[in-house]
Amino acid sequence: MTTRETQQKAGTAASRPVRAATARPTSRLRPEHARRHNRALVLQSLYRAQGLSRADLAREVGLTRVTISDLVADLIAEDLVVELGLRPDSRPGKPATLLDINRTGFTIVGLDLSNNSAFRGVLTDLDGTVVERAEVPVRGVTGDEAVAATYALLDDLLARAAAPVIGIGVGSPGLVDLDGTVVQAPNLDWYDVPLQQLIAERYDLPTQVANDANMAAQGERAFGGASADMMLIRIGRGLGAGLVVGGHLVHGSGFAAGEIGHVVVGTDGGADCACGKAGCLETWLASPRLEANVSQSADATAKAAVLAEAGERLGIALGPVVGALNLGEVVLAGPHDLLAGDLLEATAETLRSRTMGEIHGSLTLRMTALGRDIVVLGAVVTVLTGQLGIS
Amino acid sequence: MTTRETQQKAGTAASRPVRAATARPTSRLRPEHARRHNRALVLQSLYRAQGLSRADLAREVGLTRVTISDLVADLIAEDLVVELGLRPDSRPGKPATLLDINRTGFTIVGLDLSNNSAFRGVLTDLDGTVVERAEVPVRGVTGDEAVAATYALLDDLLARAAAPVIGIGVGSPGLVDLDGTVVQAPNLDWYDVPLQQLIAERYDLPTQVANDANMAAQGERAFGGASADMMLIRIGRGLGAGLVVGGHLVHGSGFAAGEIGHVVVGTDGGADCACGKAGCLETWLASPRLEANVSQSADATAKAAVLAEAGERLGIALGPVVGALNLGEVVLAGPHDLLAGDLLEATAETLRSRTMGEIHGSLTLRMTALGRDIVVLGAVVTVLTGQLGIS
DNA sequence: TTAGTTAGTAAAGATTACTAACCAACTCGG
DNA sequence: CCGAGTTGGTTAGTAATCTTTACTAACTAA
Numbered sequence: 040m041t042t043r044e045t046q047q048k049a050g051t052a053a054s055r056p057v058r059a060a061t062a063r064p065t066s067r068l069r070p071e072h073a074r075r076h077n078r079a080l081v082l083q084s085l086y087r088a089q090g091l092s093r094a095d096l097a098r099e100v101g102l103t104r105v106t107i108s109d110l111v112a113d114l115i116a117e118d119l120v121v122e123l124g125l126r127p128d129s130r131p132g133k134p135a136t137l138l139d140i141n142r143t144g145f146t147i148v149g150l151d152l153s154n155n156s157a158f159r160g161v162l163t164d165l166d167g168t169v170v171e172r173a174e175v176p177v178r179g180v181t182g183d184e185a186v187a188a189t190y191a192l193l194d195d196l197l198a199r200a201a202a203p204v205i206g207i208g209v210g211s212p213g214l215v216d217l218d219g220t221v222v223q224a225p226n227l228d229w230y231d232v233p234l235q236q237l238i239a240e241r242y243d244l245p246t247q248v249a250n251d252a253n254m255a256a257q258g259e260r261a262f263g264g265a266s267a268d269m270m271l272i273r274i275g276r277g278l279g280a281g282l283v284v285g286g287h288l289v290h291g292s293g294f295a296a297g298e299i300g301h302v303v304v305g306t307d308g309g310a311d312c313a314c315g316k317a318g319c320l321e322t323w324l325a326s327p328r329l330e331a332n333v334s335q336s337a338d339a340t341a342k343a344a345v346l347a348e349a350g351e352r353l354g355i356a357l358g359p360v361v362g363a364l365n366l367g368e369v370v371l372a373g374p375h376d377l378l379a380g381d382l383l384e385a386t387a388e389t390l391r392s393r394t395m396g397e398i399h400g401s402l403t404l405r406m407t408a409l410g411r412d413i414v415v416l417g418a419v420v421t422v423l424t425g426q427l428g429i430s
Numbered sequence: 431m432t433t434r435e436t437q438q439k440a441g442t443a444a445s446r447p448v449r450a451a452t453a454r455p456t457s458r459l460r461p462e463h464a465r466r467h468n469r470a471l472v473l474q475s476l477y478r479a480q481g482l483s484r485a486d487l488a489r490e491v492g493l494t495r496v497t498i499s500d501l502v503a504d505l506i507a508e509d510l511v512v513e514l515g516l517r518p519d520s521r522p523g524k525p526a527t528l529l530d531i532n533r534t535g536f537t538i539v540g541l542d543l544s545n546n547s548a549f550r551g552v553l554t555d556l557d558g559t560v561v562e563r564a565e566v567p568v569r570g571v572t573g574d575e576a577v578a579a580t581y582a583l584l585d586d587l588l589a590r591a592a593a594p595v596i597g598i599g600v601g602s603p604g605l606v607d608l609d610g611t612v613v614q615a616p617n618l619d620w621y622d623v624p625l626q627q628l629i630a631e632r633y634d635l636p637t638q639v640a641n642d643a644n645m646a647a648q649g650e651r652a653f654g655g656a657s658a659d660m661m662l663i664r665i666g667r668g669l670g671a672g673l674v675v676g677g678h679l680v681h682g683s684g685f686a687a688g689e690i691g692h693v694v695v696g697t698d699g700g701a702d703c704a705c706g707k708a709g710c711l712e713t714w715l716a717s718p719r720l721e722a723n724v725s726q727s728a729d730a731t732a733k734a735a736v737l738a739e740a741g742e743r744l745g746i747a748l749g750p751v752v753g754a755l756n757l758g759e760v761v762l763a764g765p766h767d768l769l770a771g772d773l774l775e776a777t778a779e780t781l782r783s784r785t786m787g788e789i790h791g792s793l794t795l796r797m798t799a800l801g802r803d804i805v806v807l808g809a810v811v812t813v814l815t816g817q818l819g820i821s
Numbered sequence: 822t823t824a825g826t827t828a829g830t831a832a833a834g835a836t837t838a839c840t841a842a843c844c845a846a847c848t849c850g851g
Numbered sequence: 852c853c854g855a856g857t858t859g860g861t862t863a864g865t866a867a868t869c870t871t872t873a874c875t876a877a878c879t880a881a
Contacts, residue, residue: 066492067467067468067471067491067492067493068459068463068464068467068468069464070461070464072459072464073459073460073461073463073464076458076459077458077459080458100458101457101458102458266683267683268682268683270754280754282754282755284675284676284680285675285678285680285681287676287678289675289676289755289756290676290756291659291755291756291757292657292658292659292756292757292758292759293756293758294756295756296754296755296756297754297756298753298756299750299753299754301753301785302749302750302753302754302784302785303749303783303784303785304750305696305697306696306697306698306746307697307698316783316784355697356750357750358693358694358750359690359693359695359747359748359749359750359751360750360751360754360755362689362690362692362693363661363671363673363687363688363690363693363751364673364680364682364687364751364755365680365681365682365683365684365685365686365687365688365689366682366683367683367684368683392694392707393693393694393707394692394693394694
């Protein structure tokens, strides 16, 4: 039944894993790290279900009541958690003291630098409720002036903060590395601008800078209820995407994940693109061109055809991605009037017909409900995650 | 300079993140967990650079010599680590006692159930060096008989194990969930077969069952030196892929990540597929059809054209995936004579011309060097990772 | 009134990793 | 040859963290 071969030492192909190049600095774990982790668990539990008692937390997190009490005492001392009073319902035993995160006691700053007519920013409380808004016009502003405009926006917002600021989140266009350095953002003429460091030092506040589409994906995941395997596609002057895989944002080997605007779609040509190729996804879907095509349409039928073709192209490009990653959800963000109707439907239909639904299960394709705030809200969530461990 | 709006409570779209559905059971961290983590760090450091002293480990891992000594004492007591003797070189100070993982003192079992003529298995030491091989013929065997064949293969291999067995890794075709249950594997007529649990209970050994392409991706990552953002494509009777993103294997929302064989590629038709669609990736690249097309070719030029077209199709399908994930590496596994020449080159060229190289940086496209052992080695690595924390 | 239940706290114990201090064993320079 | 300097490893004591055990407080139910 079995084939027995002579024992062999296969020192050839199969030798010990040599991944010295990828020698990641996986950090050691000290007691304080464990404590931080548990503390974040408590905050997270409180965050998404306010009105928990210490005993509830103990059950949910899996630590003992004693330890939870200790952690909660720390959090109350830092004013991050408050006691709400006794639980009203009536049941046996000592009534519980309800706790909640001090949701309105702190402020988070979120910025969106991706619009090329104005930088926009908000202040929110810990819930992501927008408390203040501001913007600075930046049409044609680049380089150091664009940095200065960012500072002006922050100066304005921070001056209006009524509660202590936990941190600053910034969604920037272009390629941004893990340190928050903008590697390249041609529209702003930024190349290797260490924006995160600049802001953090200027304001002495924890700061998170990341790509705008990635921020948007985080926003959609947290406030839009998106699932753990999701792609968010931003359509505007260009086309960018943010991917969440297994609950984690994808960065890519060169921090360029989601940059699919200049991937050629289909095998039948297409319009010439500024990048030199023809038939790039952007040539089909970037809103200026799409708007032009729509407005040139003779009637509603022709208009619908334009949108349907764009949607089909999007579906063709997304097919392999959806299949390879087995995404559960694809979310579009951009001009509602262009995307929400025929285009979305055509994309959905194309995806259905070009991927294996039986295997891949149900895919949800929808518009975001967060509107223009999607990037700033993503920035806010990123701060929340980075500072409090809430994700 | 800034536009000030009236303060507003935006309780509408932007309310508190409601992700109760995704309430993951992020586990609390107890001291023992931290210890396990640090212990894994020690093992990992020793694994990839044998001949480290306790002091070396302390420097590399970031713990103190005292703690390292303590951890190492545990590991030596378990026979996982051995002292090699004094470091030979001559320098000031007390000579170091070199340590190493007890590489040949344990055995790992790796199985590959993806071939439909025979189940194949190996025993390896901790280095992944193959020590024994076995296989059972399974042509046409399905259902319980296929499970029995797996047992027979394991019985044979385990009887030959000269050193204690750390665990069993199994690469199975089809959809496999995180518990190692084969959700569906039509070729074996397996539906919801809890293979991992069955094997673990029968042999009382830690067992890991996962999809074959995913196992192959793990193997390539560990033993093939693949990078942290990589896609491994297995071409055989069908076509499947395993994806590693940010160093982590992608599972997908329905455990179907990598199932791209039936994604339609291109916009110009294609051959009919067994799945009902036309132009699926498998119709271009599955080896039976590819071999037939090649053998029907009149001359070498025609043969090259067939392979080049298949390669181009692969490139067209991969373009959006490579772009969206910003992959650093794509690795092919399958019949070397078909894939390694014209096909590979055509794929590379297609990817180059259809994605934005300037943004996406360098992409490596290559064949695996692990040959037919790629799945079993991946299974071995998975055990190594699961049991010792080495990854 | 009594029994049972639930919330929260207090004290003591077990793990874990740290600091400080030590010994062991080597090289090197005079 | 011998002391100073260097490096590896261990011992002893301490700080941080979570647990177990045991308690009090405050309620319901009969």
